[in-house]
Amino acid sequence: MSEIPSGLKYSQTHEWIELSHDGTASVGITDHAQELLGDIVFVEAPEVGTTIAIEEACGVVESVKAASDLYAIVSGEVTEINEDLADTPESINTGPFADGWIYRVKISDSSELDQLMNAEEYAEFIESEEH
Amino acid sequence: MPYIPHTEDDIQQMLSSIGANNIEELFDEIPAALKDTKLSEVPSRLSEMDVQRLMNQRAAQDGTPLCFAGAGAYEHHIPSAVWEITTRGEFYSAYTPYQAEASQGTLQLIYEYQTMIASLTGMDVSNASLYEAASGLAEAVLMAVRSNRKSKSKRILMPATVNPSYRRTTHTIVKNQGITLETLDYDKQGGFIDPTSLPAEPGDFAALVIPQPNFFGSLEEVDALTDWAHKHKALVIAVVNPMSLAILKAPGDWGTNGADIACGEGQPFGIPLASGGPYFGFMCCKKAQARQLPGRIVGRTVDLDGKEGFTLTLQAREQHIRRSKATSNICTNQGLLVTAATIYLSIMGFEGIRQTALASHQNMTSLAGMLEKTNGITKVFNRPFFHEILIQTTKPASKIIEKLAEQHIVAGVSLADDYPELENALLICVTETKTEQDISLFVTQLDNCLNTQ
Numbered sequence: 001m002s003e004i005p006s007g008l009k010y011s012q013t014h015e016w017i018e019l020s021h022d023g024t025a026s027v028g029i030t031d032h033a034q035e036l037l038g039d040i041v042f043v044e045a046p047e048v049g050t051t052i053a054i055e056e057a058c059g060v061v062e063s064v065k066a067a068s069d070l071y072a073i074v075s076g077e078v079t080e081i082n083e084d085l086a087d088t089p090e091s092i093n094t095g096p097f098a099d100g101w102i103y104r105v106k107i108s109d110s111s112e113l114d115q116l117m118n119a120e121e122y123a124e125f126i127e128s129e130e131h
Numbered sequence: 132m133p134y135i136p137h138t139e140d141d142i143q144q145m146l147s148s149i150g151a152n153n154i155e156e157l158f159d160e161i162p163a164a165l166k167d168t169k170l171s172e173v174p175s176r177l178s179e180m181d182v183q184r185l186m187n188q189r190a191a192q193d194g195t196p197l198c199f200a201g202a203g204a205y206e207h208h209i210p211s212a213v214w215e216i217t218t219r220g221e222f223y224s225a226y227t228p229y230q231a232e233a234s235q236g237t238l239q240l241i242y243e244y245q246t247m248i249a250s251l252t253g254m255d256v257s258n259a260s261l262y263e264a265a266s267g268l269a270e271a272v273l274m275a276v277r278s279n280r281k282s283k284s285k286r287i288l289m290p291a292t293v294n295p296s297y298r299r300t301t302h303t304i305v306k307n308q309g310i311t312l313e314t315l316d317y318d319k320q321g322g323f324i325d326p327t328s329l330p331a332e333p334g335d336f337a338a339l340v341i342p343q344p345n346f347f348g349s350l351e352e353v354d355a356l357t358d359w360a361h362k363h364k365a366l367v368i369a370v371v372n373p374m375s376l377a378i379l380k381a382p383g384d385w386g387t388n389g390a391d392i393a394c395g396e397g398q399p400f401g402i403p404l405a406s407g408g409p410y411f412g413f414m415c416c417k418k419a420q421a422r423q424l425p426g427r428i429v430g431r432t433v434d435l436d437g438k439e440g441f442t443l444t445l446q447a448r449e450q451h452i453r454r455s456k457a458t459s460n461i462c463t464n465q466g467l468l469v470t471a472a473t474i475y476l477s478i479m480g481f482e483g484i485r486q487t488a489l490a491s492h493q494n495m496t497s498l499a500g501m502l503e504k505t506n507g508i509t510k511v512f513n514r515p516f517f518h519e520i521l522i523q524t525t526k527p528a529s530k531i532i533e534k535l536a537e538q539h540i541v542a543g544v545s546l547a548d549d550y551p552e553l554e555n556a557l558l559i560c561v562t563e564t565k566t567e568q569d570i571s572l573f574v575t576q577l578d579n580c581l582n583t584q
Contacts, residue, residue, distance in 0.1 A: 042422065042447075047280055067447035069456070 201560025238441035253383020264396035265300035267412030292345035322512030348519030357386030401475025411465035425459030
């Protein structure tokens with residue numbers, strides 16, 4: 001059973017987002033997503049300073065099996081990326097919700113967060129996807 | 132793989148099992164008006180004996196002229212062992228194997244090829260080759276636009292000194308992706324891109340292409356050009372003659388940080404001149420761009436028992452995995468020609484190609500010296516050269532080529548079609564294959580053609 005921390009918000013494309021107090025949020029891919037992808041070998045995060053739009057491809061997560069697009073979970077401006085992933089992309093496998101964060105974003109429209117799932121809803125979602 | 136045609140019985144069996152009366156029925160969806168049932172331009176069949184005779188006659192018509200033409204394809208000596216080994220059954224396939232890892236020998240050969248090309252160009256990574264230089268340059272341009280994250284521009288600066296056919300092919304391939312190729316004019320004295328003439332504020336552009344040697348045979352100021360492009364946050368694409376790299380600076384060492392992508396025509400390495408092909412293109416890049424490099428890449432690894440093995444690597448860039456977002460739809464290579472080139476380089480060694488390059492340069496130096504003393508001939512440009520120069524004569528180049536062909540000499544290449552201002556200019560090349568006598572004969576015949584009527 002994959003880990004689904006409560007307190008985060010989730011998208012149908014298996015990204016998570018965690019809000020900070022300063023109006024920015026961290027984004028990564030879920031434990032379920034990394035299990036499906038297998039060993040991650042490369043991450044192409046969006047550039048710092050670029051504006052991303054919800055549901056549009058903004059990066060790539062590449063595993064030994066496949067290269068998958070990373071979709072923007074919210075719209076906003078990218079403020080920071082996880083530079084450590086260049087050398088240790090496997091952090092996404094070992095700690096998808098911790099060291100495996102991919103980028104931080106300054107959310108431009110917080111109402112977009114209401115469309116995302118909470119942990120319980122996401123658990124049901126992946127359950128339904130599997131059947 | 133043997134070619135086994137279907138017998139009439141095979142065909143009947145297949146038709147009856149799918150419930151069709153004849154083969155034509157399989158195509159009945161195509162409106163009759165669109166069908167062309169006769170190939171009127173194709174002559175009726177000949178027996179093998181007759182075909183051989185015909186082809187031998189036609190080959191004999193070409194003769195074995197002394198060749199002083201280059202312009203992108205170069206005559207070098209090919210040791211007999213090269214094609215003897217290349218055409219062994221184990222190697223004799225033009226194709227990348229589908230079950231790649233089952234063909235460890237082929238993968239090892241490609242790995243050796245990549246290693247040689249990367250070390251010659253001073254780059255970190257090489258792919259397994261592309262079709263030829265022109266489409267290689269197009270791929271390099273696409274790659275530069277994809278991978279230059281500092282510039283969102285789709286503008287490429289393309290010197291007029293890049294081989295015109297490479298420029299045309301590149302334009303054809305990239306134009307529908309909104310990429311513009313902006314021509315940089317050449318210096319009329321030197322036949323090169325004068326770095327001091329480059330604008331201080333060129334605006335945003337994705338990459339600068341730098342040919343070395345350039346199409347006129349002149350050497351470019353690669354260090355200054357590279358640093359200028361990098362200063363303006365653009366990438367540098369080197370288009371190089373690989374043979375020249377035995378004596379010229381490797382693109383990876385150009386300027387302060389080196390070129391970012393290097394490509395070019397692999398033909399000088401063991402591939403015979405043959406009506407324009409098949410040749411092969413090579414392409415390499417720095418590690419920072421490795422994931423944007425199109426085509427196949429072979430890597431060395433170990434298996435579960437720790438034994439060395441070879442494998443296709445970074446395939447996630449390729450279209451069978453990445454679909455429409457693949458770096459390129461190129462996922463093949465010129466396997467057979469790369470095999471020949473790898474064997475050529477193994478036999479020659481670095482010292483061998485250095486001597487070949489040096490001998491070619493010395494021959495051109497001596498030819499250029501003799502031509503300057505010939506009435507009616509001047510060197511068009513005053514820049515250093517490798518083994519090719521442009522000469523100006525008192526007659527149109529096409530006339531000279533025609534005249535010398537009667538003496539079984541291929542005098543060079545006329546540039547009039549691509550550079551109308553160079554109508555009387557003839558692009559000539561000498562490699563290590565020419566003797567002193569050949570060179571003297573060429574000079575005498577040119578002299579006769581220009582100075583006696």
